Amino acid sequence: MSDEVDVIVVGLGPGGEEVAGRLLAAGRTVLGIESGSMGGECANWGCVPSKMMLRAAHVLAEAGRVDSLAGRADVQAQWRRVADRIRAEVLPGGDDHSSVAGFEARGGRFVRGTGRLLGDGRVAVGGRTFRARRAVVLATGTRAAVPPVPGLAGTPFWTNREATHARDLPASLAVLGGGAVGVELAQAFARFGTEVTVYEAGPRLLAREEPEASDVVAEALGRDGVRVRCGVTIDRVGHDGSHFQVEVAGAAATYQRLVVAAGREYRLRDLGLEAVGLDPAGPIAVDGRMRAADGVWAVGDVTGRGAYTHVATYQAGVAACDILGELVAPAAYHAVPRVTFTDPEVGAVGLTEAAAREAGLAVQVCRASVPESARGWLHHAGNSGFVTLVIDADREVLVGATSAGPAGGEVLGLLTLAVHARVPASQLQHMVYAYPTFHRAVQDALRDWRPAP
Numbered sequence: 001m002s003d004e005v006d007v008i009v010v011g012l013g014p015g016g017e018e019v020a021g022r023l024l025a026a027g028r029t030v031l032g033i034e035s036g037s038m039g040g041e042c043a044n045w046g047c048v049p050s051k052m053m054l055r056a057a058h059v060l061a062e063a064g065r066v067d068s069l070a071g072r073a074d075v076q077a078q079w080r081r082v083a084d085r086i087r088a089e090v091l092p093g094g095d096d097h098s099s100v101a102g103f104e105a106r107g108g109r110f111v112r113g114t115g116r117l118l119g120d121g122r123v124a125v126g127g128r129t130f131r132a133r134r135a136v137v138l139a140t141g142t143r144a145a146v147p148p149v150p151g152l153a154g155t156p157f158w159t160n161r162e163a164t165h166a167r168d169l170p171a172s173l174a175v176l177g178g179g180a181v182g183v184e185l186a187q188a189f190a191r192f193g194t195e196v197t198v199y200e201a202g203p204r205l206l207a208r209e210e211p212e213a214s215d216v217v218a219e220a221l222g223r224d225g226v227r228v229r230c231g232v233t234i235d236r237v238g239h240d241g242s243h244f245q246v247e248v249a250g251a252a253a254t255y256q257r258l259v260v261a262a263g264r265e266y267r268l269r270d271l272g273l274e275a276v277g278l279d280p281a282g283p284i285a286v287d288g289r290m291r292a293a294d295g296v297w298a299v300g301d302v303t304g305r306g307a308y309t310h311v312a313t314y315q316a317g318v319a320a321c322d323i324l325g326e327l328v329a330p331a332a333y334h335a336v337p338r339v340t341f342t343d344p345e346v347g348a349v350g351l352t353e354a355a356a357r358e359a360g361l362a363v364q365v366c367r368a369s370v371p372e373s374a375r376g377w378l379h380h381a382g383n384s385g386f387v388t389l390v391i392d393a394d395r396e397v398l399v400g401a402t403s404a405g406p407a408g409g410e411v412l413g414l415l416t417l418a419v420h421a422r423v424p425a426s427q428l429q430h431m432v433y434a435y436p437t438f439h440r441a442v443q444d445a446l447r448d449w450r451p452a453p
C-alpha cells in the first residue's frame, strides 16, 4: 500500500472528519490519523453526551411544571436511564469501530496513532511515514485545561470526559469553572438530585456573554438548588480517598466528585509544528482559506476562532474548497452563533454590547423580556429569558444579539441571519412576526428603536 496520498488529515473530530469527507467525496485520496476516537471531543465526550444529559434533565424540570399548569405529576428521576443511553449510543460497544468502518467505506484510509509533522507534506505515525501530495490538515482540537490550584493535580478529579460517562450519580459535586461546560454539567446533575456547587473565579457565570445572560442562568441554577460562588479563589483541593475537600478563604467544603470545567488547552504540543514553522503554543493562525503554512491547513478548535463544532465544520468546508482549488469566500466570523443549552437556553451571536463598545462602535441596545412577551406570558412556568440586540448606530445594522429563553437557541436563528447578512434594523422592525411565537420578542425589542439622530 502506497505511503503517498493526496491529503493527510491529523485528528478526526468534527473538523477533521468534515474536511476528509468532503475531499473523499471529490475523489481525492485521504489518510486520516486519529490518536483517540473518531468523532473527537464533540461526539464522544462533549456536545453529544452532554446534550443527552440535558435533554433528560430538562424533561424532569418540565415535568416539575405540571403542578403549576396542568395537574399533578409524580416523577422519579433515574440517572441510570441517561447513563444507559449514553453507553448505548455514544461510542457504542466502547469504541469508535463503526465510525472508522464508515470512514473506510467512503474510501478513507485510517491509521490509529499520534501524528507528527516532519515537514514537506510528511507525517510520521506509529513508526511509518506518510506523505501528502497536496495538503496536510491539522484538526487536533483541545483538551480540558487543569488550572494550577494547589493539590488539585494529585486528586482523581473528573473532566468533561468522566462527567459525561458517569455510570452513577454523584451525591455531591463541585464544578470548577462557570463557563458553558460548567453550567451545563451543573444543571444536568442538579436536576437529577446531585448537590452541586459551582466555583467561578471571575465575577459572573458565562463571562463572555451579556451580563443579563449570566443573571438568568445563575437564577435558573439557583432554582435547581445549585450553589453558585463567583469571584472565588480556591486555595486548595484535597482528596482523602473517598471525598474531595475544596478550600476557599479558610473554609473547606466536601464533595463526592469534582469536575474541572475551567477552559481548554490546545492539543498541539507533540505535533511537530516547529517542522513547518508554526508555534506549538497555539492557536494556529490561519488566513481566510484556513491556510497555516506552505501545504498546511488548520481547522477547528486549534485555530482559536471559537471552540464550537459548527465553527470547526464551517472552517472545514472552506479548507476543503481551497484544497480542491475551488474559489471560496474567505471565512468570516462576524456572525458566529453560540448556544449554552441550559434551561433557559442562552443563544448569542456576534458582539456583546461591551465588545461592540470596545471595538469603538457607536452602540444602541434594545431589550425585551420573554415573560412580558405574549408567548412568554402564555408559556408561564419556565418562561424566564430576554432578547438583547446590539445595533451599530452608524450603519443601523445588528452586530450582535442574545436570546435567552425556553427556545433561546432556536430564536437565535433569526438573529444569526440578521447579523450575518447585516440586515438593517429598520427591516427587522417592519417585518411580520408570527403571533404568538417566542421570536416575536425580537419585534418587542425593536418597537421603540429609532435611528440615532
Ligand SMILES: Cc1cc2nc3c(=O)[nH]c(=O)nc-3n(C[C@H](O)[C@H](O)[C@H](O)COP(=O)(O)OP(=O)(O)OC[C@H]3O[C@@H](n4cnc5c(N)ncnc54)[C@H](O)[C@@H]3O)c2cc1C
Pocket (backbone or CB within 6 Å): 010, 011, 012, 013, 014, 015, 016, 033, 034, 035, 036, 037, 038, 039, 040, 041, 042, 043, 045, 046, 047, 048, 050, 051, 113, 114, 115, 116, 139, 140, 141, 142, 160, 181, 267, 270, 271, 299, 300, 301, 302, 306, 307, 308, 309, 310, 311, 312, 341
Ligand atoms: C462538555 C462539552 C460540551 C460541548 N458542547 C458543545 C455544543 O453543544 N455545541 C458546540 O458547537 N460545541 C460544543 N463543544 C465544543 C466542541 O466539542 C468542540 O468545539 C469540537 O469538538 C472541536 O472539534 P475539533 O475537530 O476542532 O476538535 P476535537 O473534537 O477536539 O477533535 C480533535 C481530534 O484530534 C485527535 N488528535 C489530537 N492530537 C492528535 C494527533 N497528534 N494525532 C492524531 N490525532 C490527534 C483527538 O484524539 C481528537 O479526536 C463542547 C465541548 C465540551 C468539552
Ligand SMILES: NC(=O)c1ccc[n+]([C@@H]2O[C@H](COP(=O)([O-])OP(=O)(O)OC[C@H]3O[C@@H](n4cnc5c(N)ncnc54)[C@H](O)[C@@H]3O)[C@@H](O)[C@H]2O)c1
Pocket (backbone or CB within 6 Å): 147, 148, 149, 176, 177, 178, 179, 180, 181, 182, 184, 199, 200, 201, 202, 206, 207, 232, 234, 261, 262, 263, 264, 306, 307, 308, 338, 339, 340, 341
Ligand atoms: N453549548 C456549547 O456550545 C458548548 C458547551 C460546552 C463547551 N463549549 C465550548 O467549550 C469551550 C470551553 O468551555 P469551558 O466552560 O471549559 O471554558 P470557558 O473558558 O468558557 O469557561 C471556563 C471558566 O472557568 C473559570 N476558571 C478558570 N480557572 C478557574 C479556577 N481556578 N477556579 C474557578 N474558576 C476558574 C474561568 O474564569 C471561566 O469562566 C467553550 O468556550 C465553548 O467554546 C460549548
